[in-house]
Amino acid sequence: MTSIGTGYDLANSIFSPDGRNFQVEYAVKAVENGGTSVGIRCKDGVVLAVEKLVTSKLLKPNANKRIATVDRHLGVVYSGMIPDGRHFIERARDEARSWRDTFKTPIATADLASRMGGYLQAYTLYQSVRPFGITAIVGGFDSTAELPVDGEVGSGPSVGAGGKVAGKTHGGPGLYMIEPSGLYWGYYGAATGKGRQAAKAELEKLDLGGPGGPALTLEEAVKEAARIIYVAHDDDKEFELEMTWISGSDGPTKGLHQEVPKALREEAERLAKKAQEDKVDE
């Protein structure tokens, strides 16, 4: 950081002569200190996982959840400054609600990512604010079936909604990662936080973006997500693994964002620990 002390890092809305916004880069540093978050988009859903670092023995285990639900079909996990993440979620819920108020239909994952990307970007523009110290991973499953409009009572015209292309499918799993700059991309697998490098290396080994779509199933993805969090974890600190998933309406969560059942999570953790030990033995 040779530019520290040049004065260009003192506020948002000032570029340095070489075209950088230092406040945003410092926000990224805040993210890099947070517990690792991982998102995997697979064949039949999305898995979100976070390495929740235990900051005090006085905290109740499995309380203080880090992954939040937005609307019913969307989940958000983030790394970095937790209060910033809480505010991010509050805003995401407001966006999802106002979308429903306007369109009488649930917000699509891509639309929520776009709205939130725009929101974060606005926090890089003004003297009076600082950027968000988080990178958020937004996962969702947009219904593949034609949904009734909220409050609809009858079936409406039998010809269905307009603009349909025969044979074209709609909806499906979506995964987006939004950075402090407001930058967001859709991902097959996303990782952020302290262990992101190791996590990304592991994600790249998975079959997530094959020509016929991802081959990984939801249950396999849960196990991989747990393993990746364990791989990315720095050994000397205690942590809890928190995992949620979203499947389609025919899957285990019936289109809802829910916590992975305890039995499956414990199984995934057992396999993750075993994989760790096997590696040490080699």
Added chain:
Amino acid sequence: MDHRPQAWGRPRDDVYGAYDASYLQTTGPKTATQAPVVTGTSVIAIKFKDGVVMAADNLASYGSLARFTDVKRLRPFLSTSIVGFGGDVSDMQFLDRHLNELAIDEAYEHDHAETPSPSDDSTTTTQPPRGQLNAANLHKYLSKLMYRRRSDFDPLWNQILVAGLDSASKPFLASVDLRGTTFSSPSLATGFGAMLAQPIMRRFAATEEDAAKLTREQAVDVVKECMKVLFYRDARSLDRYSLAVVTKDGVELREDEQLEKQSWAFAERIRGYGTQTV
């Protein structure tokens, strides 16, 4: 020329004569909904030993015109409760969207309730997560909402039945109407059903003890029989209806039931109206 801001955009008095401001009157009685427009008729429900059965036909009438024939008037809430709406359909839609919002808020509060795993004992997994709104809570909420609206002289023109389980996991059934009046009974019916179906249901479940002896099949049969009687005698009813059964395992809702084994033989014996002379 009159350049005062009050006169901006107004027709000039010297050209058009004095401005008639009578239509700008803001005094006078407030005229909120004074009558329902598109309406649904009866909703009926009866408790049985493990839960509650509810039914309502799929008709929305515009006065006496059978205007919409595929209207779903039974709405599940959080897959733990069922809400049946009689009365104005647009107010029902408003309430439905409002309850949807409430259900989403519930999803936030109980941050991602765990997916029940298939291996778990089915008696424990199907209970709503602790603290989640049950039918009794939902009914209380709706009664406050309805009473508030009637106190604002802007009632939601509905009669509502709420069915599900209470906090002790016992079958729960209660009603609330456009005045915020609440009522609870082993069997309940709104609209014409209160006259025609209620006496039939009371034959099978006059008391809570009677209701606790009814099986699910018996309760469904009683409700089907009542729907038939309602179709015979209520001119604003339809032979296609929705039937919901709510138990601890959740809500089973069938929205395209058809009345079976109708017999109109009794109609010939009815005298005393129309063009008959005898």
